[in-house]
Amino acid sequence: MRDFFRTLTGRAVLVTAATAVVSVIVTALVAIPVAVRSVNTQVRDELVEKSALAVELLTDQRPAARERIANRLRQDDIEIYLIRRGVPDRRGLPNRVITQVSGGGLVNIRGRVGGRPSFIAGRPLPGVDAGVVLTRPVASGLALKVLGGVWWALLAGLLGGILAGALLARFVTRPIELAAAAAGRLADGDRSVRIARRGPAEAVRLAEAVNLLAEALQTSEGRERDFLLSVSHELRTPLATIRGYAEALADGVVVEDGAARAGAIMLAEADRLDRLISDLLVLSRLEAADLPLDVVAVDLVALVEEAGRAWSARCAADGPSLSVELPAGPVMVETDPGRIRQVLDGLCENALRVVPAGAPLVLAVRAGESGGVVEVRDGGPGFTDDDLAVAFERGALNRRYRGLRKVGSGLGLALAARLVGRLGGRIEAGHAPEGGAMFTVELPHRTRTIAA
Secondary structure, eight states: OOGGGGGGHHHHHHHHHHHHHHHHHHHHHHHHHHHHHHHHHHHHHHHHHHHHHHHHHSSSSHHHHHHHHHHHHHHHHOOOEETTEEEESSSOOOOOHHHHHHHTEEEEEEEEEEEEEEEEEEOOTTTEEOOOOOOEOOOHHHHHHOHHHHHHHHHHHHHHHHHHHHHHHHHHHOOOOOOHHHHHHHHHHOOOOOOOOOSHHHHHHHHHHHHHHHHHHHHHHHHHHHHHHHHHHHHHHHEEEEHHHHOOOOHHHOOHHHHHHHHHHHHHHHHHHHHHHHHHHHHHHHHOOOOOOOOOOOOOOOOOHHHHHHHHSOOOTTEEEEEEEOSSSOOEEEOHHHHHHHHHHHHHHHHHHOOOOOOOEEEEEEESEEEEEEEEEEEESSHHHHHHTTTTTTTTTHHHHTTOOOOOOOOHHHHHHOOOOOHTOOEEEEEEEEEEEEEEEEEEESSSSSEE
């Protein structure tokens, strides 16, 4: 029973039952005095009416008629007193009643007659120096009698309150139970679970929240699965190359003249694996928000100029035509120069993979409204409008263009977006005037907070 009252259902039943009990008690405390007062008022009004009737009948001088009236009134527990010349026919009436009736006044009070609390009604007889007074004892235990007449109704109200509480609790807790069951199924790996949107507005919002969570988990896990597939594919390619040349060297297939070339290929593939694993590690640390950043004052002009010199060596005669566009003066921002250089290198690496020989590759710097802007533009195949919407999602472009053109692991753009975001900046993908892709990195003059 203790466990039951720890539940929302039990507490709802307890609260509604307590509310019903309080309501019953308050109703009884209010209704019983009102009922008693109503009964007493009715008794007094009847007594006044009978006193007027008695006056009319007592004008009859026949003793038998008077005796008959008195007996009839006594059957209704009413005593009749005759007052002649200021003297009642028997003792018991209060003196003020005798004085008031003898003086020709009307009486309608509550007082003590013969030591008992009674209702008293009196009036004078017309034409004679006399009056009549009727008394009726106040009924004792009237409150208990009224309560005895209504306790069934009070009990029914109490039971109805408990039943209403149970139904209300069931109505309220049902959506919560459904949400808890759905959450349990989600925890067990069932992403197809959905809750019907019905009931009160709060229940509908709860169902929508659980359904949105299930859909988000389903979408996220689908993307994660596709990402792992693309990463595993990227890992297998260099591993297969390294393994093939290693087996050839071990079997003596590669002779002494080809050993240097085989070693160079294996080294390049190992470097490719190292970059891929490094990107994975950096991306995981970014998502955990524990990547250390060294934010200092940086001149973007000097940084991009240095990057241009480094990449000009890689853009040989069979590569893209690299150019650097710089303003006359410095463009100062507060950022981590190593991470920005990592972003630029990643964007140039992507361009080098897809831009044909002789096509333009441009690194540009300009001052923005609130900071500095770095652009990487190329004359490669570029992006469609649909590509721009998913350009920075992990592995999205890899899945879309695998087998159609050269693609990377799908980590570079996602890593660039996360790095720029952590540095308080913004990166966008668009269409370059050179006909290919354009990436725009905006960095603030002053980085107040590092976005997680």
